Amino acid sequence: MELNTIERDDIGAAAEDLVVPPAATRKVFVKTYGCQMNVYDSQRMTDALATDGYAATDAIGEADLVLLNTCHIREKAAEKVYSELGRIRELKAERAKAGREMLVGVAGCVAQAEGAEIIRRSPAVDLVIGPQTYHRLPAVLAKARSGEKIVETDYAVEDKFEHLPQPKRAELIRRAVTAFLTVQEGCDKFCTFCVVPYTRGSEVSRPVAQIVAEAERLADAGVREVTLLGQNVNAWHGRGEDSEEWGLGRLLFRLAEIPGLARLRYTTSHPRDMDDELIAAHRDLPALMPYLHLPVQSGSDRILKAMNRRHMAKDYLTLIDRIRAARNDIALSGDFIVGFPGETEADFEATMQLVEDVNYASAFSFKYSPRPGTPGAEMNDQVPEAVKDERLQRLQALLLKQQQHFGASLVGKTIDTLIEKPGRQAGQKVGRSPWLQPVIVDEKAGEIGDIIRVRITKTGYNSLFAELA
Ligand code: 5AD
Ligand code: SF4
Numbered sequence: 001m002e003l004n005t006i007e008r009d010d011i012g013a014a015a016e017d018l019v020v021p022p023a024a025t026r027k028v029f030v031k032t033y034g035c036q037m038n039v040y041d042s043q044r045m046t047d048a049l050a051t052d053g054y055a056a057t058d059a060i061g062e063a064d065l066v067l068l069n070t071c072h073i074r075e076k077a078a079e080k081v082y083s084e085l086g087r088i089r090e091l092k093a094e095r096a097k098a099g100r101e102m103l104v105g106v107a108g109c110v111a112q113a114e115g116a117e118i119i120r121r122s123p124a125v126d127l128v129i130g131p132q133t134y135h136r137l138p139a140v141l142a143k144a145r146s147g148e149k150i151v152e153t154d155y156a157v158e159d160k161f162e163h164l165p166q167p168k169r170a171e172l173i174r175r176a177v178t179a180f181l182t183v184q185e186g187c188d189k190f191c192t193f194c195v196v197p198y199t200r201g202s203e204v205s206r207p208v209a210q211i212v213a214e215a216e217r218l219a220d221a222g223v224r225e226v227t228l229l230g231q232n233v234n235a236w237h238g239r240g241e242d243s244e245e246w247g248l249g250r251l252l253f254r255l256a257e258i259p260g261l262a263r264l265r266y267t268t269s270h271p272r273d274m275d276d277e278l279i280a281a282h283r284d285l286p287a288l289m290p291y292l293h294l295p296v297q298s299g300s301d302r303i304l305k306a307m308n309r310r311h312m313a314k315d316y317l318t319l320i321d322r323i324r325a326a327r328n329d330i331a332l333s334g335d336f337i338v339g340f341p342g343e344t345e346a347d348f349e350a351t352m353q354l355v356e357d358v359n360y361a362s363a364f365s366f367k368y369s370p371r372p373g374t375p376g377a378e379m380n381d382q383v384p385e386a387v388k389d390e391r392l393q394r395l396q397a398l399l400l401k402q403q404q405h406f407g408a409s410l411v412g413k414t415i416d417t418l419i420e421k422p423g424r425q426a427g428q429k430v431g432r433s434p435w436l437q438p439v440i441v442d443e444k445a446g447e448i449g450d451i452i453r454v455r456i457t458k459t460g461y462n463s464l465f466a467e468l469a
Contacts, residue, residue, distance in 0.1 A: 028054040029063035033080065034071025036267065037229050038108055040180040042069045045107065045134050047167045052138040060091065065103045065141070070110035072195050074369035078110050082122060089124035103144055105129060109199035113373075116151045125149075131185075131200060132156050135163035155201055161210060172221030177420055177449040178432070179223045183211050183251070184230030189270060191297070192308045192375040193337060193368060196231050205236045208246060208254070215255050224418055224449055225263035225289075225432070226255065233266045234273040249277030256287040262451055263418060265436075267293045268335075271309075271316050274323070283326035289434045290327050291361070294320075295335035299354025300347035303340050306379070313354055320358055331361035331406065331435040338395055339368040339388030341379035348391050355398055361406040361435055363399045367392050407437065407459040414455050414469045415439075419446050431466075438463040 028049050032042040045067065046056050057063055066088055071077040088104055095102045105127040106118050112130035119125050127144045129137060130153035140150050161182075186201040187194070215226055230236055233248065240246035240254070252264055264287050271294060281288050294316075298304055301312045323330060336351060355363075367388040370377035410433075417431035417439045424430075429448070431439040439454065445468050446452040454466035 026054045026064040027057040027062055028065040028067060029057050029060045030067045030069060031060075031084070032069045033077060034069075034073060034108065036180055036227070037182055037185070037231070038069050038071060040182050040229055041108070041131060041134060042067075043180075044164050045069070045137055047171075048134065048137050048165055049141075050167070050171075051165045052141065060088075061095075063102060064100070065105065066091075067105045067107055070106060070108035072109035072113045072199050072371070074366060075371070076369070078113075081106065081110050085118075085122040085124060089122065092124050101145075103127070103141070105141075105144075107131070107134070109195065112153050112199040113195060115153045119149055119151065127151075128153065130154075132160060135160045161206055166214075166217060169217070169221055172218065172223070175221075175223075177223055177418065178225040178227070179218045180227050180229050181211065181214055181218070182206065182229045183248075183266075184233050184236040187231045188235075189232060189272075189310075190308060192306065192379075193297075193340060193371070195371045195374060198373055200231055203232060203235055205238050208238045208240055208251065211251065212254065212258070215258055215261065219258045219260040222260070222449055224260065224451070225265070226261060228252075228255075228264070228266040230266075231268065232270050232273065234269040234275075234278055247275055247277050249275065249279075249281040252278075252281045252285060252288055256285055261287065263287055263289055263434075265289050265291065269294050271296065271311055271319055274319055279323055279326045282323060282330060289436075290330040291333065291435050292323065292330055293333040293335075294323075296354065297335060297337050298340065298343075298347065299351035300343070301350075303343055303347050303350075306342060307337075307340060307376075313350065317354070317357055329434075332358060333362045333436075334358070334360055334364075336363060336365040336395060336399075337368050338365065338391040339383035341368070341376060341383065342381040343368075343383055343391075348395075352395065352398060355395070355402070360399060360402050362403050365392060365395050365399060403462075404459070406435075407464060410437075410456045410464060411458060412456065414453055415466075416451050417441065417454050417466065419448050419450050419452065421448060433464060440465045442467070 030042050030046055032038050060066060068081055070081045092102045092104060103126045104124050106125055107129045111128045115128060118128050127140055127150040129140055132155045133152045140152050144150050184205050186203045187196045188203045190197050218226060236248045238246055255264055296316050297307055299313050304312060415433055417433060419429050419431045421430050423440060427443050429441055429443045431441055433439050440463055441454055453469040455469045456464050456466050458465045
């Protein structure tokens with residue numbers, strides 16, 4: 001497929017005058033916005049760039065390539081990118097004065113949604129690359145280095161994941177004992193508030209063999225916990241090793257067989273795709289952590305309909321009952337939007353009631369943000385900002401109370417903790433509870449990668465303190 005090009009503008013000196021460092025000494029600075037899938041994608045891009053001679057750096061000032069992996073989900077997220085590009089423009093000009101080139105790339109969902117508009121608004125940008133074409137990054141960069149401006153937002157016909165290089169084993173070992181693994185990408189649900197179907201495209205599931213191979217590589221390098229990612233992860237399906245059609249439940253059982261992988265998680269799910277086999281996996285699979293992020297967005301049937309969520313509040317509550325019957329210690333998490341067009345006080349009260357009924361262990365809540373190109377943005381009855389603010393405050397106060405209550409309920413209990421990294425304070429290490437809370441322990445409690453039994457002694461704001469049981 002062709003690369004779209006735009007004429008290069010003159011930031012600082014012309015490209016030919018700048019010192020282009022040879023491969024292997026080039027440095028890339030990657031900044032990630034948004035969701036976990038972007039974190040995963042940034043890692044894969046960094047891996048692809050390593051084979052192209054770029055070493056990762058944390059110091060933006062010394063970067064030959066700055067890559068912003070962006071998020072388009074809410075207006076604020078997208079605006080952050082443009083203000084960052086303003087700062088980068090100055091850095092780039094300073095570097096040019098010193099005779100060094102700094103290429104600037106925008107990847108991710110803003111890249112996909114806005115394409116060439118980004119270069120028009122921020123002329124310091126040299127390349128724009130959408131999420132479906134990351135495997136073409138080295139080719140795109142070669143062109144950009146020769147002075148072309150590139151916009152690469154086509155949906156690739158070839159399988160991106162087949163073409164993205166895997167990191168070396170030694171590199172994987174150096175990384176964390178937890179890892180993300182994208183199994184599904186895109187979304188066909190078209191909730192009326194959401195840009196994802198437009199930025200990430202339609203639903204694609206990665207094949208079983210690819211997923212198993214990647215999970216095995218991770219486990220072989222010492223990874224103990226894998227979180228399967230997808231915008232609609234529980235819609236994942238594929239032909240299994242037995243030639244049967246597998247769903248996510250079956251895939252989880254298969255991954256649990258991999259030696260060394262002690263913990264599995266998945267995110268984010270849609271209530272409509274929680275099938276019996278997946279619920280059974282929560283009952284029968286000890287490796288599947290008792291934590292489920294299951295966004296409902298609203299507790300009002302009228303608003304759920306307007307959002308095109310395709311279920312009612314009571315369907316969600318019934319589903320939660322079935323999941324809790326399968327695994328009674330499961331912690332539930334959700335996403336909420338307040339101030340969707342037409343939301344009345346009564347609709348909002350229905351959301352508060354649903355939150356009371358479910359009792360969440362954690363949750364994320366947002367003010368509705370109209371996104372260009374989505375049906376919600378065109379709807380009448382947009383809710384005033386002040387009303388959104390007030391509702392968000394009330395909802396967040398309730399969710400925070402529930403979260404703290406959940407933490408407090410664990411004090412005195414003995415639980416498993418995966419030790420993940422050194423603590424911020426000397427003498428401490430930080431682990432992770434089955435319910436995703438950070439657990440602070442004495443550094444001598446175990447080594448990174450160990451799963452230890454600890455007794456919870458007290459709670460912090462968002463964390464737990466524990467001692468060896
Ligand atoms: N406005 C506010 N929140 C949104 N989300 C998605 N789109 C919007 C929007 N336009 C929230 C939803 C989703 C989470 C990832 O972000 O709650 O589950
Ligand atoms: Fe942001 Fe959604 Fe894209 Fe993730 S999928 S990067 S949250 S817009």
